[in-house]
Amino acid sequence: MTDTTVTRNDDASRYEITVGDVLAGFAEFDLRPGAIRFTHTEVDPAFQGRGLAGILAKAALTDAAASGDAIVPLCPYIAKYLETHEIPGAEIRWPKRPGAAG
Numbered sequence: 001m002t003d004t005t006v007t008r009n010d011d012a013s014r015y016e017i018t019v020g021d022v023l024a025g026f027a028e029f030d031l032r033p034g035a036i037r038f039t040h041t042e043v044d045p046a047f048q049g050r051g052l053a054g055i056l057a058k059a060a061l062t063d064a065a066a067s068g069d070a071i072v073p074l075c076p077y078i079a080k081y082l083e084t085h086e087i088p089g090a091e092i093r094w095p096k097r098p099g100a101a102g
Contacts (some may be wrong), residue, residue: 004055
């Protein structure tokens with residue numbers, strides 16, 4: 001089995017998942033004071049169907065939670081992942097949805 005690795009690339013503002021030495025996908029983020037906003041997640045079509053998006057989300061969110069920054073899930077995939085998975089120690093700041101009361 002080929003090694004799968006998730007790393008944080010601060011220069012590109014994203015977490016990257018590689019299979020072997022090939023970039024298979026990424027989760028883009030935007031750092032704000034006290035918060036990390038996840039804006040977009042993408043897996044290369046050649047690697048889809050292998051569960052890599054979930055591996056990427058878990059690793060990125062676990063690392064973000066460990067930093068102490070609040071997680072703001074603007075990316076639909078990250079938001080859905082957080083609705084169905086527990087990330088220990090994570091503070092989630094759900095964005096207000098357009099038209100939502102409050």
